[in-house]
Amino acid sequence: MTTAYVALEGDHVIEGRGRAPGTARGELVFTTAYTGYEESLTDPSYEEQVLTFSYPLIGNYGVREERFEDDHVHPRAVLAKELTDDVAAWLADEAVPAVDRLDTREIVTEIRDGGAMKCGIAVGDDATEDDALEQLERCKPMSDHTEIGTQVSVDDPSVRGADNDRETVALIDCGAKDSIVDSLVARDAQVHVLPYDATVDTVTDVDPDVLFVSNGPGDPANYEQAVALVREFVDDIPVAGICLGQQIVARALGGTTEKMDFGHRGVNQPVLDVDSGQVVMTTQNHGYTVADPGDHLEVTQINVNDDTPEGLDGIDHDVITRQYHPEANPGPEDTLEFFDDVLAMAGDRSQRAVPADD
Numbered sequence: 137m138t139t140a141y142v143a144l145e146g147d148h149v150i151e152g153r154g155r156a157p158g159t160a161r162g163e164l165v166f167t168t169a170y171t172g173y174e175e176s177l178t179d180p181s182y183e184e185q186v187l188t189f190s191y192p193l194i195g196n197y198g199v200r201e202e203r204f205e206d207d208h209v210h211p212r213a214v215l216a217k218e219l220t221d222d223v224a225a226w227l228a229d230e231a232v233p234a235v236d237r238l239d240t241r242e243i244v245t246e247i248r249d250g251g252a253m254k255c256g257i258a259v260g261d262d263a264t265e266d267d268a269l270e271q272l273e274r275c276k277p278m279s280d281h282t283e284i285g286t287q288v289s290v291d292d293p294s295v296r297g298a299d300n301d302r303e304t305v306a307l308i309d310c311g312a313k314d315s316i317v318d319s320l321v322a323r324d325a326q327v328h329v330l331p332y333d334a335t336v337d338t339v340t341d342v343d344p345d346v347l348f349v350s351n352g353p354g355d356p357a358n359y360e361q362a363v364a365l366v367r368e369f370v371d372d373i374p375v376a377g378i379c380l381g382q383q384i385v386a387r388a389l390g391g392t393t394e395k396m397d398f399g400h401r402g403v404n405q406p407v408l409d410v411d412s413g414q415v416v417m418t419t420q421n422h423g424y425t426v427a428d429p430g431d432h433l434e435v436t437q438i439n440v441n442d443d444t445p446e447g448l449d450g451i452d453h454d455v456i457t458r459q460y461h462p463e464a465n466p467g468p469e470d471t472l473e474f475f476d477d478v479l480a481m482a483g484d485r486s487q488r489a490v491p492a493d494d
């Protein structure tokens with residue numbers, strides 16, 4: 137059995153079984169998701185994080201590429217009570233250290249009490265506690281990853297979907313999950329996937345019907361160019377956002393964001409739609425939240441557990457955003473109609489742009 141050490145803040149070292157070798161460091165978080173491990177592990181939002189699964193068995197339905205949200209694994213390391221051989225082999229292949237046979241209840245309790253925290257990992261035949269502690273020592277707080285967008289965004293623009301007379305979407309890729317683009321293309325939109333630091337000219341050249349800001353890793357305060365783009369275009373075209381996208385839109389319109397203690401990560405986060413009174417189950421993965429939406433956005437949906445904003449609407453602009461993941465990969469699929477609402481908002485503008493026939 138390969139030895140594995142996990143060093144938490146306070147120099148608390150936990151021992152486990154090594155399933156994929158290497159050393160790593162990152163922000164230690166947990167998800168309560170009991171399904172969707174392929175999607176979670178390939179979600180770019182987990183960049184620079186170490187992901188703990190609180191569900192005790194991870195990998196029981198194999199590893200299939202068609203479920204991936206990106207072409208590689210994003211968490212820096214993975215912790216679970218039991219990882220199947222399939223998942224362990226996949227993580228070893230991807231050079232992502234993995235540890236199981238440790239008490240994930242203890243780790244989750246530490247995160248709930250102490251908040252998402254720095255950690256260091258060392259896995260391998262020769263790994264030592266000191267190796268894990270050295271990784272912990274070198275770990276930076278998430279907000280210090282100021283260039284995290286470059287690690288996950290595309291380098292060059294690309295186009296998905298046919299050029300037809302339907303909606304054109306300019307998607308600012310801050311680390312977008314593939315299923316967000318798929319959800320738009322499945323509704324016949326044409327999606328221009330643009331770098332997270334795209335210029336105003338790049339967006340103008342696309343002549344979009346909607347500016348869509350994606351999910352992504354890290355602190356929304358480190359996405360100044362995306363904030364500037366929203367400010368530049370929001371008077372002229374509709375704007376939408378998911379997760380990091382909601383946070384960026386809020387910051388652009390005078391709102392504020394803050395770090396949560398341990399965030400929301402799971403597939404059964406209850407969200408109340410304020411107007412209809414309906415509660416839906418949602419998939420979530422975030423550690424920051426909108427603290428104050430400012431004067432130009434109203435909160436339309438809230439998290440039932442802690443009242444944090446889960447949906448925002450523009451008061452004087454065409455804007456809709458979600459803090460959760462409506463693309464439902466993994467599900468539940470209660471929230472897919474968000475994409476219909478976004479494209480309806482984009483379509484409304486196309487109609488208004490047609491000169492009046494008098």
Ligand SMILES: NC(=O)CC[C@H](N)C(=O)O
Pocket residue numbers: 181350351352353354355356378379380381421422423424425
């Ligand atoms: N999934 C996401 O887009 C995450 C958003 C942001 N990085 C957060 O942790 O809050």
